[in-house]
Amino acid sequence: MSYDEFEFETRAVRAGQTRTAEGEHAEAIFPTSSYVFGSAAEAAARFAGDSPGNIYSRFTNPTVRTFEERLATLEGGERCVATSSGMAAILATCAGLLKAGDHIVASRSIFGTTTVLFSTYLARFGIETSFVPLPDIQAWEAAIRPETRLLFLETPSNPLTELADIRALSELAGSRGCLLAVDNCFCTPALQQPLALGADIVIHSATKFLDGQGRCVGGAVVGNEELVGKDVYGFLRTAGPCMSPFNAWVFLKGLETLSLRMRVHCDNAQQLAEWLEQQPAVAHVYHPGLESHPQHELASRQQQGFGGVLSFELKGGKDDAWRFIDATRLFSITANLGDTKSTVTHPATTTHGRLTPEQREEAGISDGLIRLAVGLESVNDLRMDLERGFAALAN
Numbered sequence: 001m002s003y004d005e006f007e008f009e010t011r012a013v014r015a016g017q018t019r020t021a022e023g024e025h026a027e028a029i030f031p032t033s034s035y036v037f038g039s040a041a042e043a044a045a046r047f048a049g050d051s052p053g054n055i056y057s058r059f060t061n062p063t064v065r066t067f068e069e070r071l072a073t074l075e076g077g078e079r080c081v082a083t084s085s086g087m088a089a090i091l092a093t094c095a096g097l098l099k100a101g102d103h104i105v106a107s108r109s110i111f112g113t114t115t116v117l118f119s120t121y122l123a124r125f126g127i128e129t130s131f132v133p134l135p136d137i138q139a140w141e142a143a144i145r146p147e148t149r150l151l152f153l154e155t156p157s158n159p160l161t162e163l164a165d166i167r168a169l170s171e172l173a174g175s176r177g178c179l180l181a182v183d184n185c186f187c188t189p190a191l192q193q194p195l196a197l198g199a200d201i202v203i204h205s206a207t208k209f210l211d212g213q214g215r216c217v218g219g220a221v222v223g224n225e226e227l228v229g230k231d232v233y234g235f236l237r238t239a240g241p242c243m244s245p246f247n248a249w250v251f252l253k254g255l256e257t258l259s260l261r262m263r264v265h266c267d268n269a270q271q272l273a274e275w276l277e278q279q280p281a282v283a284h285v286y287h288p289g290l291e292s293h294p295q296h297e298l299a300s301r302q303q304q305g306f307g308g309v310l311s312f313e314l315k316g317g318k319d320d321a322w323r324f325i326d327a328t329r330l331f332s333i334t335a336n337l338g339d340t341k342s343t344v345t346h347p348a349t350t351t352h353g354r355l356t357p358e359q360r361e362e363a364g365i366s367d368g369l370i371r372l373a374v375g376l377e378s379v380n381d382l383r384m385d386l387e388r389g390f391a392a393l394a395n
C-alpha cells in the first residue's frame, strides 16, 4: 500500500508495514539469515534475479525493508538502504559512487570520524578530499575541480550550528556535474528534507535522533533508484555492513515518535538558548533559533524547526567549562546526542581534542565552549541544572 497521499506524521507511524498471516498489529521482527525456496527451479530463478524475493539477509530482510521504506518516504526519496552504522552509510555512499581519481569537496565542520574516513582511508584508495568552510559558497565553488564528483556536508554544523544553503549548493553541484550528499543526522526529515531542496543523497546516523533513545547503532542512505538502489546498494550487499533486523525494528519504533520528539527537543533547546543569552557569564550562544544567529533567516526558510543542539561560550576558559560541567547533575557527560536524555560536552578536550590549538581556533572551538544536546526532560529542571553550573563559577 502506498502512503504517498498521507502527511508526514501518518507515514512515520504506518508506511512500509506489511502484515504476516498472523495479523500482528506491531511490525514483526524477522531474525533469519536465509530464506527457503519452494523448489530448485525457484532457487535458481531467485539467484538469477528473474524472480523477486528474499535470498539472504545481507541482501534483504523484511524488518529492515520496512524501516527502509518508511525512512525513504519521510525523506521524499525513491529508495533507502539501511546500514550497520552511520559511518557504514557514509562509506557505502563513497564506495558505491566514487572511484580512484575522484575528488570530494567536504565541509570542514563534519563529524570527526567522517573527516578521518575521507582524509586517511579514502585517500589511500586515490580519492582526495578538500575541506571548505560550510557557509561560504564561494569557497565551495573555488574548491571544485574537473574530477570533483561529490560535495558532502552536515547542516547545521556541530557544535557551532552554522548552516549551508542546501538549495544554492545543489544548484552549484548540478552545474558542475557533481552530486550533493547531506548528512541529515541533526535535523532528521522531521525538520529538514534535503532531497526536496535539490540534494542527491541523504545520509543518516540512525543512532542519534531516529532511534532517539540511545539504544542501537545504525545508519541509512536515501536517494533515487539509480544512485542508491543500484550503486550504493550494490556495494552494501557485496561488502556487507547491513542493518540487523532487531535494530531496524527499534529504529521503526523511533520513527513513529520522531515528529513529537523533535518538537520537544526544539522547544527545550530554544528556551535554554534564550535563557543562556541572558546570563552574565556567557560570552555567546550558538543556536539557529536565536535572532542573533547570523543565518537565522536561512534556518527559518530551510528548516521546519531549529534543532535540539546548542553551544555556548563561557567568558572563562577551560577550567570554568570543566567546573560548570562537573556541577551539573542531570545532564549526562557524554559526546552522544539525539537522546531523550540531555547531554553536555566540552568539545575542545573531547570531540575536537585531537586538533592542534591553531586548528581549533580556526574551527571556532574555544576552551570555554560547551555543547548541549537538549533532551526531553522538563525544561525547568534542565534550567535549574545549568544554574548549578553557573553557581560553581561564582568565585
Ligand SMILES: *Cc1c(COP(=O)(O)O)cnc(C)c1O
Pocket (backbone or CB within 6 Å): 085, 086, 087, 088, 111, 114, 154, 183, 185, 186, 204, 205, 206, 207, 208, 217, 218, 219
Ligand atoms: C554520529 C554521527 C555519525 C556516525 O554515525 P555512527 O552511527 O556513530 O556510525 C555521522 N554523522 C553525524 C553527523 C553523526 O553525529
